[in-house]
Amino acid sequence: MITIFFKKLNPTAILPDYQTQGSSGMDLRSIETLDLGINEIKLVSTGLAVEIPQGFEGQIRPRSGLALKGVTVLNTPGTIDSDYRGEIKIILANFGKEYFHIQKGDRIAQLVIVPVVKVYVAETKEFNYTERGSNGFGSTGVK
Template identity: 50%
Template sequence: MLHYVQIHKLPGHEDVRIPEKMSSSASGYDLYAAVEEEIVLQPGERKLIPTGFALAMPEGLEAQIRPRSGLAMKHGITCLNTPGTIDADYRGEVKVLLINLGQEPFAIVRNERIAQMVFQEVPQIQFEQVEALSETVRGAGGFGHTGK
């Protein structure tokens, strides 16, 4: 199913690339840094990085902001609050909360790919309060209950 998502480049960021897939089968759209000047993330440091655009999605969609695997593997750069959620009613600039979990400082420059955005459908849920839940083999086991 095709969903139409409006994108608005914010003033002063006309040169920043809009999200794009790197292959026809990719699920994520790469996001680009709209920093005014180079930002250096020191090891352990986190910063909110602008992308220079805002979205308008139809109700029933969300955009999830996720790390880029190459940045994570090569440099220890990842996103906090992963996946970050952009709700359909949000109209502000999309920003990416990056952290440097690596050993070396990492420089972010304008138009560098910093994260990816994946769209998901959001189901409508109606909670039904009950006195007890059905039994399963697992039960309430969680957080490592099956071993290592």
């Protein structure tokens, strides 16, 4: 287990928390009260900044209960790099059939901390052979 430090940028901010012992994502909460109209996109403040250790990233993901209502995180998963120290803000989109009301303190997204693998980039003229090759979308068939 690693320790992740959060900083409250707003006194009403609530530190993220896991809802169950088996949860992968920590819930992030809004510090704003607002309405999200049908087909509307808004940037929602959490009032938090985070210090993620090098070699890790934070991924912002939708909450399944909100997604079922058509409310989702637009750039899923959103990435928080280990060198970012600004406020965590959530890009929420409402693709549902009715307005969605967000109250201060509501859980609006999840934060998952995951390891990052850095790679060496090299150019090649040829790739190793595979049966699939360059066949794209749908090429593996439907079973």
